[in-house]
Amino acid sequence: MTDAKISHPHDRFVKELLSYPETAGTLLRERLPEAVVKFLSAKPPELIPSSFVDKELREHLSDRLFKVETINGKTAFLYVLIEHKSTPDNKVGWQLLRYLVEILKQWEKQHRNWDRLPAIVPFVFYHGLDEWKIPDEFLQLVATEESWRPYLLNFRFPVLDLGRVPDRELSQDRRLRARLLAMKYATRKAQQLAIRERLIEALQDAPETLRPVVRYLIHVYCYDERTLRGIIRAVRPEEEETMMSQFAQDIEKRVRQKALQEGIQQGMQQGMQQGIRKGLLEGEAKLLLRILPLRFGPLPDEISERIYNADPNTIELWAERVLDAESLEDVFAK
Numbered sequence: 001m002t003d004a005k006i007s008h009p010h011d012r013f014v015k016e017l018l019s020y021p022e023t024a025g026t027l028l029r030e031r032l033p034e035a036v037v038k039f040l041s042a043k044p045p046e047l048i049p050s051s052f053v054d055k056e057l058r059e060h061l062s063d064r065l066f067k068v069e070t071i072n073g074k075t076a077f078l079y080v081l082i083e084h085k086s087t088p089d090n091k092v093g094w095q096l097l098r099y100l101v102e103i104l105k106q107w108e109k110q111h112r113n114w115d116r117l118p119a120i121v122p123f124v125f126y127h128g129l130d131e132w133k134i135p136d137e138f139l140q141l142v143a144t145e146e147s148w149r150p151y152l153l154n155f156r157f158p159v160l161d162l163g164r165v166p167d168r169e170l171s172q173d174r175r176l177r178a179r180l181l182a183m184k185y186a187t188r189k190a191q192q193l194a195i196r197e198r199l200i201e202a203l204q205d206a207p208e209t210l211r212p213v214v215r216y217l218i219h220v221y222c223y224d225e226r227t228l229r230g231i232i233r234a235v236r237p238e239e240e241e242t243m244m245s246q247f248a249q250d251i252e253k254r255v256r257q258k259a260l261q262e263g264i265q266q267g268m269q270q271g272m273q274q275g276i277r278k279g280l281l282e283g284e285a286k287l288l289l290r291i292l293p294l295r296f297g298p299l300p301d302e303i304s305e306r307i308y309n310a311d312p313n314t315i316e317l318w319a320e321r322v323l324d325a326e327s328l329e330d331v332f333a334k
Contacts, residue, residue: 009219010084010186011062014125016212017179018064018080021045026173028066028078028123031160036121041069045078050106052099053081060085061095065103076119079103086129086187093138096122096157122157129187132161163188167198178202178209186220196227203235210235214243218250225251284315288322296328306332 018024021044028045029037045066053061066078081096083089100120107118126132134140139154162170162184170180181202185195203210214232217223223231225244228251232240244251285307292299307315318331325331 008059008062008084009216010082010127010183011058013179013183013212013216014062014064014082017176019047021047023173023176024064024066026171026176028080030171031158032078032121032123033158036158039070039072041071043069048077052079052102054095054098057095063099074119076121077103078121078123080123080125083124083126083128088126088128088130088132088134090134091141092124092134093141093157096124097138097153097155100155122155124157124159125162126159127162127183127187129163131163132159134159167195174202174206175209178206178213182213182216186216189222192221192223193227196223196231200231200234203231207235210239211243214247215250218247284312284319285310288315288319291319291322292328292331295322295325296331299328303328303332 018027024047025044029040045068048065048067050065051058051063052065053063061084062082064080064082066080068076068078070076079096079100081092081099083092089095100122103120104117108114124136136159137154137156139149139152142152144152162180165180165184167181167184168177170184171177178199181195181199185192185199199213203213210232214228217228217231228247229240229244232243236243288307289299289304292303307318310318321331321333
């Protein structure tokens with residue numbers, strides 16, 4: 001997947017995060033089950049430059065495939081699916097199955113004379129707002145009898161839910177910890193200002209990650225220019241003006257996007273209020289037009305037109321008069 005095809009800020013950030021073999025190796029060793037990690041050799045994982053995520057799902061999913069070597073000299077693969085949505089997708093097991101099959105199909109084209117297939121361990125990386133509560137096995141998606149389970153296809157997939165990991169336990173690697181901290185709160189808008197000092201502390205411990213993290217903050221956080229300046233100044237004050245100048249276009253674009261989103265939301269709210277008001281008005285008019293003939297007989301055409309053109313207060317006044325009025329003229333008297 002080329003950079004030109006990666007439009008989502010989470011995708012860009014994760015790709016850069018996992019493009020370094022040592023960093024990717026640290027994340028996988030820290031978060032994969034011990035039963036898997038203990039068989040991995042000391043060699044860093046090799047990134048396989050391809051994506052298996054469906055085009056329609058790339059807005060909220062990205063993926064990375066790594067080739068690893070085991071201590072027994074075997075080749076295996078670690079498939080990482082990164083979930084960006086705030087709410088976990090309960091069909092992620094089905095998506096993983098499809099992607100694992102595609103990986104094996106591509107591998108088989110390159111190894112026509114294979115005897116045994118390579119092992120592929122799926123791993124879900126999630127940083128959404130809601131807690132991940134979906135069972136971590138494929139078979140939970142299948143409607144079956146319990147006694148059939150031993151005969152059906154099944155696999156488990158470990159899940160890293162950043163929201164459940166304490167900030168200081170995100171990683172023992174200082175650079176990885178700073179990046180994971182930024183990702184953890186990217187979907188937690190209400191807490192972004194509160195963790196500003198914590199983020200500064202993490203970046204001071206890994207100042208070389210400042211530039212990619214600030215770029216990420218610009219696109220996904222609610223920070224204004226003043227707050228961004230404060231973060232840069234606290235970590236690398238000598239680069240404040242240079243970085244703000246380099247990111248000026250991104251900041252301006254983000255400000256315009258935010259203003260546009262707020263304008264759209266405000267317009268939708270106003271439209272809803274106007275729609276509700278219009279609906280209530282039409283309902284009151286129709287009710288009045290049903291009541292009047294019951295008391296005074298068929299209505300002249302001009303009465304219907306007069307009611308539909310009246311304001312809500314006037315319609316309400318006419319409705320109150322219906323019960324006591326002795327004639328149609330009494331209802332509409334000025």
